[in-house]
Amino acid sequence: MSAATLVLNGTSYDFPVIVGSEKEVGIDIGRLRATTGAIALDPGYGNTGSCKSAITYIDGEKGILRYRGYRIEELAAKASFLEVTHLLVYGTLPTAGELRRFTRQLTEHTLLHEDMKKFYEGFPPSARPMSVLSTMVASLSTYYPDTQVDLNIIRLLAKLKTIAAFSYKKSIGQPFVYPRNDLGFVADFLHMMFAVPSEPYDVPDVVHKALDMLLILHADHEQNCSTSTVRMVGSSGTDLFSTVSSGVCALAGPLHGGANVAVIRMLEAIRDDGGDHSKFIAKAKDKSDPFRLMGFGHRVYKNFDPRARLIKEATDRVLSLLGREDPLLDIAKRLERIALEDEYFIARRLYPNLDFYSGILYRAMGLPTDMFTVLFALGRLPGWIAHWKEMREMHGRLHRPRQIYTGHTERAWIPIDQR
Numbered sequence: 001m002s003a004a005t006l007v008l009n010g011t012s013y014d015f016p017v018i019v020g021s022e023k024e025v026g027i028d029i030g031r032l033r034a035t036t037g038a039i040a041l042d043p044g045y046g047n048t049g050s051c052k053s054a055i056t057y058i059d060g061e062k063g064i065l066r067y068r069g070y071r072i073e074e075l076a077a078k079a080s081f082l083e084v085t086h087l088l089v090y091g092t093l094p095t096a097g098e099l100r101r102f103t104r105q106l107t108e109h110t111l112l113h114e115d116m117k118k119f120y121e122g123f124p125p126s127a128r129p130m131s132v133l134s135t136m137v138a139s140l141s142t143y144y145p146d147t148q149v150d151l152n153i154i155r156l157l158a159k160l161k162t163i164a165a166f167s168y169k170k171s172i173g174q175p176f177v178y179p180r181n182d183l184g185f186v187a188d189f190l191h192m193m194f195a196v197p198s199e200p201y202d203v204p205d206v207v208h209k210a211l212d213m214l215l216i217l218h219a220d221h222e223q224n225c226s227t228s229t230v231r232m233v234g235s236s237g238t239d240l241f242s243t244v245s246s247g248v249c250a251l252a253g254p255l256h257g258g259a260n261v262a263v264i265r266m267l268e269a270i271r272d273d274g275g276d277h278s279k280f281i282a283k284a285k286d287k288s289d290p291f292r293l294m295g296f297g298h299r300v301y302k303n304f305d306p307r308a309r310l311i312k313e314a315t316d317r318v319l320s321l322l323g324r325e326d327p328l329l330d331i332a333k334r335l336e337r338i339a340l341e342d343e344y345f346i347a348r349r350l351y352p353n354l355d356f357y358s359g360i361l362y363r364a365m366g367l368p369t370d371m372f373t374v375l376f377a378l379g380r381l382p383g384w385i386a387h388w389k390e391m392r393e394m395h396g397r398l399h400r401p402r403q404i405y406t407g408h409t410e411r412a413w414i415p416i417d418q419r
């Protein structure tokens, strides 16, 4: 497959075709405007590749997700979040020695500069955790020079969980609990979240394993909205902390990472409304109603999101091991069954996505709803960093899309007394 031919105003133009390692076909239109004078228009970029990348592969038709070639099902079952973080950021699963060194490096950088604690005093207790997270991440750039790229990657991977836990403690008016070097990455985060000065928090093993897996499932997803934002902002050459802070802001939106909180709010509304799904299904199908079935649909997956399946299984397992029940899980399962039998959802190939069950699993683990998207960011951080690093190493161009102008053509100035 050597070239694609475009015929415009009777003239033929050939454009090179590139084929990826999974046989994906791309038409390289890098010379489109220079040769034809026209641009391509693709609102939402549903048909446009912004880059070549070797990090994550998704096949939305077959429900395939792989990080650096490894299947998500295998990584979720066998790897730790730190192994997956190393894989995404540095390209390889670490040896035992590399993992010990990597873990030690992260452990030595979990503290925030003491002066950064003062920033939390300025936030109101009701501050949205994702707003606090993006602010605190950006403020790291006021402490660390952007010339220390490799060390700043370690600093950010290590400090994000401290920033997240401190923002939770701030929101509930409890004193900050400092990181502990004797605890593993995930256990340390849970300890900072739930311990109080007078009583350490013994992390239940089932919660520890479930959160470690959830972070793996959220770790990367190729050119999703927030990762594309990181590539866009990072392409200007700004520092890592400012770049990732922009990714946090993009993830916060309810159509993206904020969906895991919106799903819980939706399920609670169905519960409080007496459990009648049909009203909500009808609203989701009503074009005059902006309501969407949160946690359903995906730009890429037109089949089951493999992560949703793994999370659903883990939710059943964790609730059973903890001896807990959650009526929202029953509502979610009934909603899924009804939606998957409904022609509207079938015709549009709308399936549960990553966010549909994740909130119920977080709840089962005792994590607060307002922190769910922060947990998404904690998982997605390695992916953001991996893409930022790949773009820098490939010397990517400044991202600057074009547009088709549809406004006024030239018109004369009108003095104010004649308007």
Ligand code: SDX
Residues within 6 Å of the ligand: 044, 220, 221, 223, 224, 225, 254, 255, 256, 257, 259, 284, 285, 291, 292, 293, 294, 295, 296, 297, 298, 299, 300, 348, 350, 353, 354, 355
């Ligand atoms: C994530 O990109 C990623 O990889 C993201 C992510 C990651 O790991 O980074 O996977 C994480 O963000 C998952 C998505 C979380 N968001 C939600 O669950 C919000 C609810 N979902 C929708 O808003 C929607 O499905 C999107 C935003 C996820 C995808 O929207 P698209 O690709 O722009 O699809 P669309 O809006 O063009 O929808 C196609 C049709 C439309 O109907 P028609 O105009 O054809 O009649 O499907 C309808 C939509 O109205 N539709 C829905 C729906 N999702 C799409 N109708 C009701 N409920 C929904 N959830």
